[in-house]
Amino acid sequence: MAVRGREGISNQAEQVVRRHGLATRLWHWINVVAVFTLIGSGLTIFNAHPRLYWGSYGANFDPAWLEIDDRAGGSEGFLRIGGIEVETTGFLGVFEKDGSTRTRAFPHYLTIPANYSLADGRRYHLFAAWVFGLSGLVYVIVSLLNGHARRALLPRRAELRPRHLWQEVKDHARLRFPKGDAARSYNSLQKLSYLVVIFGLLPLMVLTGLGMSPNMNAAWPWILDMFGGRQSARSVHFICATLIGAFIIVHLLMVIAAGPVREIRSMITGRLRIDREETV
Amino acid sequence: MSPSDIPRRQLLAGIGAGLALSGCERIGSTAPAQSLFDATDGFSRGAMRLVTNRSALAREYEEADMSPRFRANGSREPQGAEWQAHRATGFRDWRLTIGGLVARPLSLSLDQLRQMPRRVQITRHDCVEGWSAIGKWHGVPLRLILDLAGANERTRYVLFRCADEIGGVPYYETIDMVEALHPQTILAYGMNDALLPVPHGAPLRLRSERQLGYKHAKFVMGIEAIDSFANIAGGKGGYWEDRSDYDWWAGI
Known part of the structure; x- marks a missing residue:
């Protein structure tokens, strides 16, 4: 109730605060391009062999835990995960392009390049991977050294109390966003998801990516052992990419809900216009 | 507007x-x-190569780790008359020619290759498409053959000419000396305790264990020590490199 009461007055006054540092803004926009390219070209590479395995080896004669394929003479597409099979005709396995039916796992509008080329997909992927990996390495090291990661991302003890987290989940679900001073920093759900992505998923993508390189397998076999074999590394690479895709979708929905112009502007200029919180 | x-x-x-x-x-x-x-x-x-040991060995596996069935890929059987004739006679008159920047050009029979010191290795084969298979390879280290022929110091790459053609274009591959002199780089005449089967490149194929499958030339007829591949076929150093811009270095 108090929150609603505050909203009424707060709209009358705005205040501009410095929200995002230069390093964060640069890294964000580098990642927009690099991750977009990595996901699209990654789907092209997946299309070359749309089956995932656990262990060291895995090919057509071996059991796959995930597969996307077509059957019935290319008229029916399906996705199978373990024992669960879903018909996906029109989207996965079988889809239409330029008026004709195509039988590939992921459709042309999700892949880079749109016309299937494993060689080109790999070239986009490996170039973007260097941009992503090197800029990520620099950002992670800098933000650990200058305390940005600790100050902006590490949740305070009080924020981790179940009651507090539950309140935030409820606020998020109702699209009720922090105002005033609370909008100057990330809330705990944001902190936790950014921590998981930046220090969990992104390093895992790099490690599992390197874990698929036969040259790196010889040089650093500990990566193979860490994931339980090259095909397991490939599976984990795909799972983490899916989680990053989910993160991006939620992130974009939240930006839209919170006011896209204001949010995008703050990620470009660093300054965020927030509603002034009147003292109660 | x-x-x-x-x-x-x-x-x-x-x-x-x-x-x-x-x-x-x-x-x-x-x-x-x-x-x-x-x-x-x-x-x-x-x-x-800067941050890792460039002579690191690819992992070798146990017999129990081997793929129950090793998928064959690419050309399964060359159609050329010469290779077909060799096959019909069990590769009795087949010879591997070694030329280019060498002191002693050679012509070796399958028996001569089998009499050389051999290396047996159970390794993982990774296709550029994403799948992997583990198999056992029996062969002669490429380094021994280059030493025997006396490859000179101008040699920067080793070229493999193959009997198979795809769409009328002969398959070939090149590797650099870091891979060519690597102890696990062998010319394999055997697979899984048997003669190298036709779909896997009989009578002889390259194993370059730290690179993807398309570098592992099958149906090898001749090898050459060269200092540049710019004037060979499409100039990009391999069949798939020429045809679809696959990367020449296939270590990732």
Whole structure:
């Protein structure tokens, strides 16, 4: 109730605060391009062999835990995960392009390049991977050294109390966003998801990516052992990419809900216009 | 409506969508982008060799780890008359020719190759498509053959000429000396305790264990020590490199 009461007055006054540092803004926009390219070209590479395995080896004669394929003479597409099979005709396995039916796992509008080329997909992927990996390495090291990661991302003890987290989940679900001073920093759900992505998923993508390189397998076999074999590394690479895709979708929905112009502007200029919180 | 009438927000959204959909591919197919991609391959090779041990051995597995069935890929059987004739006679008169920048050009029979010191290794084969299979390979280290022929110091690459053709174009591959002199780089005449089967490249194939499958030339007829591959076939150092711009260095 108090929150609603505050909203009424707060709209009358705005205040501009410095929200995002230069390093964060640069890294964000580098990642927009690099991750977009990595996901699209990654789907092209997946299309070359749309089956995932656990262990060291895995090919057509071996059991796959995930597969996307077509059957019935290319008229029916399906996705199978373990024992669960879903018909996906029109989207996965079988889809239409330029008026004709195509039988590939992921459709042309999700892949880079749109016309299937494993060689080109790999070239986009490996170039973007260097941009992503090197800029990520620099950002992670800098933000650990200058305390940005600790100050902006590490949740305070009080924020981790179940009651507090539950309140935030409820606020998020109702699209009720922090105002005033609370909008100057990330809330705990944001902190936790950014921590998981930046220090969990992104390093895992790099490690599992390197874990698929036969040259790196010889040089650093500990990566193979860490994931339980090259095909397991490939599976984990795909799972983490899916989680990053989910993160991006939620992130974009939240930006839209919170006011896209204001949010995008703050990620470009660093300054965020927030509603002034009147003292109660 | 003049461009200035378009609301700025719409324009930005349009630019964004354009970049995302068509732009990306148009940028990617330009000459600067292609040379950037070519440079990336060299950069990956250089960076990895800089931070890792360049003579590190690929992992060798146990018999129990082997794939129950090893998938064959690419050409399964050369159609050329010469190879077919050799096959019909059990490769009795087949010879591996070794030439190029060598002191002593050689011509070795399968028996002569089998009498040389052999290496047996159970390794993982990784196809560029993403699948892997583990198999056992029996062969002679390429280094021994290069030593025997006396490859000179100008040699920078080793070229493998193959009997198989895809769409009328002969298959070939090249590797550099870091891979050529690597102890696990062998010319294999045996697989899984038997003679090398036809779909896997009989009578002789290359194993370059730290690179993807398309580098592992099958149906090898001749090898040459060379200092450049710029004037060979399409000039990119291999059949798939010429045909579809697969990266020459296939270590990743």
